[in-house]
Structure formats: C-alpha cells, structure tokens
Amino acid sequence: MPSPFVSASNLRKTYGDFTALDGVSLSMDRGEVVAVIGASGSGKSTLLRCINYLDPPDSGEVRVDGVRIGYGEGAREDRALPERDIRRQRAEIGMVFQHFNLFPHFTVLQNLIEAPMAVRGLSRAEATERARDLLNRVGLSGREGAFPAELSGGQQQRVAIARALCMKPRLMLFDEPTSALDPELVGEVIAVMRSLAEEGMTMLVVTHEMDFAAQTASRVAFFDAGKIVETGPPAQVLRSPQHPRTQAFLQRILRSH
Numbered sequence: 001m002p003s004p005f006v007s008a009s010n011l012r013k014t015y016g017d018f019t020a021l022d023g024v025s026l027s028m029d030r031g032e033v034v035a036v037i038g039a040s041g042s043g044k045s046t047l048l049r050c051i052n053y054l055d056p057p058d059s060g061e062v063r064v065d066g067v068r069i070g071y072g073e074g075a076r077e078d079r080a081l082p083e084r085d086i087r088r089q090r091a092e093i094g095m096v097f098q099h100f101n102l103f104p105h106f107t108v109l110q111n112l113i114e115a116p117m118a119v120r121g122l123s124r125a126e127a128t129e130r131a132r133d134l135l136n137r138v139g140l141s142g143r144e145g146a147f148p149a150e151l152s153g154g155q156q157q158r159v160a161i162a163r164a165l166c167m168k169p170r171l172m173l174f175d176e177p178t179s180a181l182d183p184e185l186v187g188e189v190i191a192v193m194r195s196l197a198e199e200g201m202t203m204l205v206v207t208h209e210m211d212f213a214a215q216t217a218s219r220v221a222f223f224d225a226g227k228i229v230e231t232g233p234p235a236q237v238l239r240s241p242q243h244p245r246t247q248a249f250l251q252r253i254l255r256s257h
C-alpha cells in the first residue's frame, strides 16, 4: 500500500505542565482537504505549528511525501537539520494565519516576492511574474502597490493566501483563516479556498466554518483536549457524530447560530 502523502504520527507537545498535543496521528492523501474542528484551546493551532515545525513537537514525527520534517530525507534520523534547512522544508508547507500576518510596511507585491526570492532563489522578475499570476487568481489584480492597511480584511487574507502559494507549497495549512473577518467578508476567502481545493491542493484547515467543513472537506477531524477523538466524512461526523464530546460541541454550535 502506498504511504500517505502527509503523515503525522503520535505528536506530543507540552507547555510546562500543560499537554497541548497528547499523541495525535493524522494521515492525508494527496489532494485531500481535512477540516479540523473543536473547542477553543483544544490544541488545533498547536497541531498546525507542529506539522510545519514552526513549533517543533516534543516527540512524534511528521512526513510529507516520505520526507521527515525537521530531519530530512536520508539524514540520520537522530540528527535534526540545521534551522536553515528546516526553513527550506517549511517552504513546502504553506501557512495562512488567522490575523493574516502581512508585513505592514511592505506593499502587496513586496509581501509576495520577498520569501520566494530569499528561500527559493527566484529572481525579482520571476517572483514578480508569479506574484501577479497569483494576485489575479485571488481576484486582486491591480492591487500590487497597495499597503495592507489600505485593504479590507478579506482582501488581506487573500493576499496572505497568494503569498503562501508563491512558494509553490505541496501542503497548505490554514489556521482559522476567516475568524478575524467581518461576516460579509468570509465568503470571498472561502471561495478562494474552495477553488484551491478543486485544483487538487492538499489542505489542512482549522475552522469554525461548518459550511466549509460540510461542503469542501473530504474529511472532518474533531479535536478535544489535545487529541483527535473522531474523524470521518463530513456527513458522518457533522450529522451523526459518535463521540459524546463531538455531539456536545456540535449541539453548542447549533444553539449559538
């Protein structure tokens, strides 16, 4: 059987006495879109940060297309890679944050081209061409010269998605990408994410948008107290959850809508 495109095995992460990830395993096939849902503080963001080694797990391992993140293909498994190489590996994994995290003093174009030039070694002309294509794709052609503060939250998040795509990632991680947006701006970001999913991007999405989870995800994973307690197709997990914690969470959400 071929190994999964992404595999996170038995990830553990503690902060002092607090266990944020308590042995999390998750596999994803190429092109799969997995929505991670769960209560605030259950460890969903920590999972994303451990997967791309922004915050290395205490134990467990992550592999993307067979390559162990933080260690590298063919490297002795007991020897971690230098930070520079981990950064290069991380470039294969795009991340979109809740608060966009654009550089405020850079224009949209500068935000998009700096990392591909520094990490991928693209010339300014190559990076600019790629950036213009991606801005077109997220519906922001013509805004190259704008500064982040001149854009709406939805536009800034679309720039952040384009910025991540500029690195030609093989896996995209989204950490509550619409939570900081006014409700009327959520749809434009979800639309960009949907088209990315339709193009076959492998995506792990922490979200409170149940419509996105129901309509776009291939699988939903419910997270509780540092563990995935239930995973399955959206129709199964969202409509007939088996675990009492999932049932309680979804009932709470339904009541608040």
Ligand SMILES: Nc1ncnc2c1ncn2[C@@H]1O[C@H](COP(=O)(O)OP(=O)(O)OP(=O)(O)O)[C@@H](O)[C@H]1O
Residues within 6 Å of the ligand: 015, 018, 020, 038, 039, 040, 041, 042, 043, 044, 045, 046, 047
């Ligand atoms: N750098 C850190 N130092 C100490 N504690 C942390 C750190 N990062 C996360 N935690 C703790 O780990 C727990 C899980 O946090 P995490 O952000 O992963 O949860 P979450 O499920 O993503 O929640 P939310 O939906 O609110 O973002 C929280 O209780 C948080 O306080």
